Amino acid sequence: xxxxxxxxxxxxxxxxxxxxxxxxxxxxxxxxxxxxxxxxxxxxxxxxxxxxxxxxxxxxxxxxxxxxxxxxxxxxxxxxxxxxxxxxxxxxxxxxxxxxxxxxxxxxxxxxxxxxxxxxxxxxxxxxxxxxxxxxxxxxxxxxxxxxxxxxxxxxxxxxxxxxxxxxxxxxxxxxxxxxxxxxxxxxxxxxxxxxxxxxxxxxxxxxxxxxxxxxxxxxxxxxxxxxxxxxxxxxxxxxxxxxxxxxxxxxxxxxxxxxxxxxxxxxxxxxxxxxxxxxxxxxxxxxxxxxxxxxxxxxxxxxxxxxxx
Amino acid sequence: xxxxxxxxxxxxxxxxxxxxxxxxxxxxxxxxxxxxxxxxxxxxxxxxxxxxxxxxxxxxxxxxxxxxxxxxxxxxxxxxxxxxxxxxxxxxxxxxxxxxxxxxxxxxxxxxxxxxxxxxxxxxxxxxxxxxxxxxxxxxxxxxxxxxxxxxxxxxxxxxxxxxxxxxxxxxxxxxxxxxxxxxxxxxxxxxxxxxxxxxxxxxxxxxxxxxxxxxxxxxxxxxxxxxxxxxxxxxxxxxxxxxxxxxxxxxxxxxxxxxxxxxxxxxxxxxxxxxxxxxxxxxxxxxxxxxxxxxxxxxxxxxxxxxxxxxxxxxxxxxxxxxxxxxxxxxxxxxxxxxxxxxxxxxxxxxxxxxxxxxxxxxxxxxxxxxxxxxxxxxxxxxxxxxxxxxxxxxxxxxxxxxxxxxxxxxxxxxxxxxxxx
Numbered sequence: 001x002x003x004x005x006x007x008x009x010x011x012x013x014x015x016x017x018x019x020x021x022x023x024x025x026x027x028x029x030x031x032x033x034x035x036x037x038x039x040x041x042x043x044x045x046x047x048x049x050x051x052x053x054x055x056x057x058x059x060x061x062x063x064x065x066x067x068x069x070x071x072x073x074x075x076x077x078x079x080x081x082x083x084x085x086x087x088x089x090x091x092x093x094x095x096x097x098x099x100x101x102x103x104x105x106x107x108x109x110x111x112x113x114x115x116x117x118x119x120x121x122x123x124x125x126x127x128x129x130x131x132x133x134x135x136x137x138x139x140x141x142x143x144x145x146x147x148x149x150x151x152x153x154x155x156x157x158x159x160x161x162x163x164x165x166x167x168x169x170x171x172x173x174x175x176x177x178x179x180x181x182x183x184x185x186x187x188x189x190x191x192x193x194x195x196x197x198x199x200x201x202x203x204x205x206x207x208x209x210x211x212x213x214x215x216x217x218x219x220x221x222x223x224x225x226x227x228x229x230x231x232x233x234x235x236x237x238x239x240x241x242x243x244x245x246x247x248x249x250x251x252x253x254x255x256x257x258x259x260x261x262x263x264x265x266x267x268x269x270x271x272x273x274x275x276x277x278x279x280x281x282x283x284x285x286x287x288x289x290x291x292x293x294x295x296x297x298x299x300x301x302x303x304x305x306x307x308x309x310x
Numbered sequence: 311x312x313x314x315x316x317x318x319x320x321x322x323x324x325x326x327x328x329x330x331x332x333x334x335x336x337x338x339x340x341x342x343x344x345x346x347x348x349x350x351x352x353x354x355x356x357x358x359x360x361x362x363x364x365x366x367x368x369x370x371x372x373x374x375x376x377x378x379x380x381x382x383x384x385x386x387x388x389x390x391x392x393x394x395x396x397x398x399x400x401x402x403x404x405x406x407x408x409x410x411x412x413x414x415x416x417x418x419x420x421x422x423x424x425x426x427x428x429x430x431x432x433x434x435x436x437x438x439x440x441x442x443x444x445x446x447x448x449x450x451x452x453x454x455x456x457x458x459x460x461x462x463x464x465x466x467x468x469x470x471x472x473x474x475x476x477x478x479x480x481x482x483x484x485x486x487x488x489x490x491x492x493x494x495x496x497x498x499x500x501x502x503x504x505x506x507x508x509x510x511x512x513x514x515x516x517x518x519x520x521x522x523x524x525x526x527x528x529x530x531x532x533x534x535x536x537x538x539x540x541x542x543x544x545x546x547x548x549x550x551x552x553x554x555x556x557x558x559x560x561x562x563x564x565x566x567x568x569x570x571x572x573x574x575x576x577x578x579x580x581x582x583x584x585x586x587x588x589x590x591x592x593x594x595x596x597x598x599x600x601x602x603x604x605x606x607x608x609x610x611x612x613x614x615x616x617x618x619x620x621x622x623x624x625x626x627x628x629x630x631x632x633x634x635x636x637x638x639x640x641x642x643x644x645x646x647x648x649x650x651x652x653x654x655x656x657x658x659x660x661x662x663x664x665x666x667x668x669x670x671x672x673x674x675x676x677x678x679x680x681x682x683x684x685x686x687x688x689x690x691x692x693x694x695x696x697x698x699x700x701x702x703x704x705x706x707x708x709x710x711x712x713x714x715x716x717x718x719x720x721x722x723x724x725x726x727x728x729x730x731x732x733x
Contacts, residue, residue: 054392054395054396055391055394055395055417136564137564140565141565142565142568142572142574143568143572159712162712162713162714248560248563248564248565248566249560249563249701249704249705249708250382250383250384250385250562250563251384251701251705253705256705256706256708256709256712256714257705257709257714257715257723272388272392273388273698274731275391275395
């Protein structure tokens with residue numbers, strides 16, 4: 001009787017163990033996510049429905065959707081949104097194409113292959129601040145190296161910060177420089193999972209390198225391409241440090257005429273220069289929504305394009 | 311590398327470190343022991359010229375270590391306000407510029423009241439500007455700006471212009487129009503790559519600094535759109551820009567610092583504290599700089615305060631240090647070593663200050679020049695967002711310098727941007 005009970009209890013415990021312990025193992029993630037992810041998200045939503053002065057020791061007043069209404073009529077918000085999309089497209093598209101090509105090259109037998117593979121990740125491990133400062137100097141108006149090089153072929157000098165197009169180009173370049181290698185490594189990893197016999201068969205059939213790349217590599221990478229596109233969209237639409245540090249004025253307005261102020265920077269300006277906590281939160285939530293929409297569109301698009309390749 | 315940005319980065323790292331250690335040790339500030347080892351964080355912008363003074367103070371107070379962190383002008387004040395808002399992260403002592411003192415004054419409850427003991431030492435208006443409505447003193451004045459024009463003798467000489475300081479002062483003595491005319495003649499024969507002045511934003515600050523009313527009236531209402539003085543300063547600055555006299559550099563930016571090293575401009579509007587910056591940035595040109603009086607005479611730009619935020623851990627010690635750093639003897643030392651003009655009028659007649667000549671500026675009688683200016687100075691009332699208004703106007707002038715907008719377009723946008731600040 002006693003043994004029976006004992007066995008039953010052990011069985012119960014082991015059932016609890018198999019059923020319950022997995023939840024226990026993943027609990028730390030959800031605790032951290034709840035504290036640092038979910039709670040701020042929901043709290044920001046709550047703040048966005050208030051008129052909230054950060055300086056006035058947190059005094060606030062419920063205003064419903066007023067912050068959102070104001071934002072939709074705010075020309076500076078739309079300006080920032082346009083800049084964000086422009087910088088995002090200018091940085092993400094060339095970045096992913098280049099990453100794909102670099103990964104393709106690295107996938108071949110090369111001298112010092114490991115060193116090269118590590119090398120492409122180097123820009124990503126350097127500090128974003130340091131990178132931006134260096135590039136801001138390269139893109140300097142009076143003594144920048146880019147203008148010097150352009151001068152050799154008779155172009156310029158260009159005041160990179162002054163114009164909308166030139167500032168977007170320069171900022172996109174900084175972003176792309178930092179993230180191309182990272183994406184290349186992700187592509188490379190999944191390229192190596194492509195069965196080699198596919199290429200051998202293609203070789204036998206006389207397919208060229210370019211054909212192999214288009215007909216085998218790209219379709220086989222479809223899930224990875226979707227992944228990188230979505231991740232780059234999320235990152236690209238949140239760009240803030242680069243335009244903030246690119247401005248020699250040291251202010252979050254993104255240039256003299258807000259020509260390179262992104263939405264994230266606009267949010268920062270409203271939150272931490274104007275101390276309009278509620279309004280900044282409304283911008284934050286809108287940005288989150290915009291990102292979600294674009295990520296979904298991209299997901300659908302990249303899925304379709306890769307399918308057409310089949 | 312950009313020293314300001316690197317410093318900022320360093321400051322952020324430091325701040326994180328300080329927070330961590332603050333959590334770990336949990337020292338009780340103000341428990342009075344006096345021998346317990348403490349670190350006082352002093353957060354500043356620009357150069358207050360305190361390095362030697364720290365060493366002196368630490369020697370006489372062996373239990374105290376002073377840690378100075380310096381950030382760029384706008385970054386520093388934005389960080390301070392954020393730290394005040396969130397209740398942590400501020401230094402034991404925080405420097406505040408004239409442009410932001412009114413904003414801090416409005417949050418007087420977040421600062422330690424420094425009392426009335428030293429009122430009689432200070433210039434009346436300097437003392438009043440950091441006084442809250444209910445009579446609490448939030449900051450000890452450090453320096454006042456005054457106003458002059460610093461210029462490069464050697465470049466003037468190369469362009470065939472008069473370069474003796476009395477002649478130069480006389481040439482534009484009657485006003486800014488003459489300064490611009492002088493500039494046009496300079497530009498005609500100037501060495502390649504050398505503009506007449508550094509940038510529109512800085513020139514505007516100097517001109518508006520001479521007006522009796524600046525961006526605010528005394529009811530804290532912004533008058534930028536309606537004040538004739540603001541429009542006059544704007545028009546003069548635009549005229550100077552459109553005469554191609556500007557090096558188009560933004561004050562305190564990295565490019566501006568480079569501008570000193572590369573001789574990109576021949577004159578700069580020069581409050582006393584600007585001399586400190588010139589000495590830092592233009593080491594290669596020692597002796598080639600000189601100081602002339604400002605067109606039209608008078609005026610003030612800038613000048614700062616040391617405040618003690620209540621959230622600090624060592625409020626008593628911080629108060630003592632702030633009082634010591636701003637005491638007459640120390641203000642005198644900073645003036646002769648670095649150039650920042652004292653805000654304590656009793657010093658103005660002391661021979662070692664009134665007769666002080668600066669070798670870096672070709673032995674210009676800066677003591678006599680700036681103390682005279684300070685005595686005649688008619689203070690301008692500063693409202694809560696004065697610093698941000700100034701930045702907004704600067705950006706508007708940059709738009710003209712960059713050829714993005716006409717004067718009228720830029721003015722209109724600037725006025726609406728400034729009104730937005732007041733919301």
